[in-house]
Amino acid sequence: MLAELIRAYSWDVDFQRDIRAGDRFEVMYERFFDGPGDDKRGDKGWLVYSGPILYAALTLSGKRYPIYLHATKDGDSDYFDDRGQSARKALMRTPIDGARLSSGFGRRRHPILGYTKLHRGVDFAAPRGTPIYAAGNGVVVRSGRNGAYGNYVRIRHNGRYSTAYAHMRAINKSARRGKRVKQGQIIGTVGSTGRSTGPHLHYEILAGGVRTNPMKVKMPSGRRLKGEALENFQVARAVIDEKFAALETETKVAEAGK
Ligand SMILES: [Zn+2]
Known part of the structure; x- marks a missing residue:
């Protein structure tokens, strides 16, 4: 799950260098069990499969960066921030106006x-x-x-x-x-x-x-949802937010060795 989380944020965050003490993350994903269990296996059975990440939020230096897994009408599944901007971003090829x-x-x-x-x-x-x-x-x-x-x-x-x-x-x-x-x-x-x-x-x-060459380097689309696609996303996002709020959260704190 952690590897998946890192991949989803890799356009925004350099995990080798950008993480500071006090930064934190939230993550929500599904776990699938093989049915009714017994005493040994617990009441859900064995865990057979995990994932994908449905929602995550990374807090870096006090600023929160949420992402949501969302399937658009064209059948693509991708991570978007709370405003419908794809988490996989392109770099601007021309970072200046009217030049x-x-x-x-x-x-x-x-x-x-x-x-x-x-x-x-x-x-x-x-x-x-x-x-x-x-x-x-x-x-x-x-x-x-x-x-x-x-x-x-x-x-x-x-x-x-x-x-x-x-x-x-x-x-x-x-x-x-x-x-x-x-x-x-x-x-x-x-x-x-x-x-x-x-x-x-x-x-x-x-x-x-x-x-x-900035004009030739291959980059992801960096698309931003608009119109009906954005409305659909905002509805799906509200459902995910509600689900997450209803969860009992487990907290684990990792502390770097000194
Ligand atoms: Zn030059």
């Missing part, structure tokens, strides 16, 4: 250095001061001056993906190192700091530490 892709990923003649160099990110030309968004939920792992990158922010989204933003004019206070950010949250503004010829955002997606 023009000015330089793609790959070999190019470097505008300042003059020689051919592999460009391991994409550039979006935009006016100075244009807001830059966090491409996904995650934790800021670098924030500040970083050589040729100028003002630079790196966000770790999960055990596999990080994104990086360079040449920023200003970095928001909410995007300092160690802060948790949400997808679409403004982390700073476009500038031309570091080795740059004009205002633009240099954007990188790192997969397993390797800079990959």
Whole structure:
């Protein structure tokens, strides 16, 4: 169940690094027994099968992140948060509004250095001061001056993906190192700091530490339920919430060894 829980949250949480003392989780799943039991087996019989997780809520640094298993009309079963956003999120390929892709990923003649160099990110030309968004939920792992990158922010989204933003004019206070950010949250503004010829955002997606092409990297749909699908979800969610509230909960506390 724990492995399943970790998988369901893997787009939001890096379980190797993001868990702090005091964080907690709730989980609800079904258990199937093989029928009427006897004294030895207990009154339900043997446990033959567990799962899947129907509902879970992770509380990280005091903030609660619930997810619900929900089958949509097209027959897909997926985890959604309480507002109908899929738990499997895509990273934004263009974390900025109204920008023009000015330089793609790959070999190019470097505008300042003059020689051919592999460009391991994409550039979006935009006016100075244009807001830059966090491409996904995650934790800021670098924030500040970083050589040729100028003002630079790196966000770790999960055990596999990080994104990086360079040449920023200003970095928001909410995007300092160690802060948790949400997808679409403004982390700073476009500038031309570091080795740059004009205002633009240099954007990188790192997969397993390797800079990959943001325009080509394969990602989940990151869909958000709308209209009738959202209404159906909200009804199903209320039923799950009621079921969970009616349960007698078992509490187990794990304490790290000192
Ligand atoms: Zn660039």
